[in-house]
Ligand code: SF4
């Protein structure tokens with residue numbers, strides 16, 4: 178590269194870093210300023226800040242390598258068992274998206290465009306630092322990004338079947354054994370019965386605190402805003418599971434106090450919204466923030482970067498080494514409501530469950546432009562929710578701020594519609610109380 182080209186590249190990199198860090202800092206500031214947060218949020222903000230604003234690698238014990246993962250099908254237990262730390266690299270970054278837009282197919286989803294943008298610039302330590310990336314092939318976008326990532330990093334793909342028959346699970350078990358060998362090769366550590374059990378322990382602890390968090394949210398309505406809950410869940414991508422679990426334990430403690438003092442985030446009965454559809458990845462948190470600015474509250478989240486990402490525990494019915502690997506394969510496929518599976522009736526079941534448990538009054542169906550698998554499922558879900566009398570709105574968006582005003586108008590109208598729907602119900606309840 179000649180000196181002029183070097184200088185041009187340097188200027189481009191500086192511009193990229195400035196835009197990227199400013200955008201992430203702005204969304205973090207908005208999350209921090211949103212009223213009603215429980216005590217104990219700072220470790221989660223700091224984890225997001227470290228990756229997206231300070232541009233540092235994931236914090237971890239000295240000597241541990243990081244393994245990049247995508248989607249919910251790569252078992253973190255196996256990565257911990259190899260002495261490494263998993264970091265989930267699905268991205269919501271607008272600046273990286275604008276670079277990736279010129280790299281991958283025009284109609285690819287923004288999530289993989291952002292991943293491509295970070296890979297292209299080499300400016301994101303969380304990506305550049307990985308000893309291995311594990312990419313479950315769930316959709317065409319993930320398949321093609323795996324090929325692109327392999328230009329600069331060691332990549333292993335995991336074939337995710339379209340169905341969950343026994344034969345599919347068996348195939349996935351075989352793939353996990355191959356992954357195990359690959360992890361041993363890149364980390365230089367052998368995965369033993371003991372280290373695998375410790376991996377289960379680490380993730381199990383985080384899942385226990387998450388189940389407690391979910392239980393507390395059900396105990397008192399309006400206990401926490403969904404935007405804060407989503408910041409907690411997004412930070413899980415960049416924190417070791419035990420560190421994240423401990424931080425969530427402190428938030429749970431603060432939530433218990435709030436319940437004891439009957440201290441909700443609002444005294445008003447704000448419309449309770451469930452967010453479902455394509456992943457909502459930091460810093461692309463514009464939709465939950467818009468809902469809360471428009472006078473609603475995100476009371477439930479069924480996206481894969483939210484509670485769904487860690488909800489299902491691996492159930493061990495046979496405590497041999499093979500039994501534990503089988504538990505991981507089963508957990509990755511059987512309960513997963515990702516739309517990459519052909520038959521996804523379990524997503525409808527899960528949505529109905531969340532609607533009931535969180536007393537949801539309206540559903541926002543988020544579709545990232547180009548995310549066909551979620552778009553396909555919209556019609557069926559709209560019909561199912563319609564039969565329950567739950568209003569649903571499909572919001573398509575991209576990784577930029579150009580659509581914010583249009584989204585705001587639609588979200589405000591949706592919230593107003595729910596309020597209008599509530600008004601006669603309130604009147605009927607008042608009549609009944611006479
Ligand atoms: S919905 Fe499923 S397939 Fe899509 S990005 Fe999330 S985990 Fe991956």
Ligand code: SF4
Pocket residue numbers: 286287288289315316317318319455456545547548549550551
């Ligand atoms: S499931 Fe949707 S958002 Fe996730 S990688 Fe595939 S196309 Fe992108």
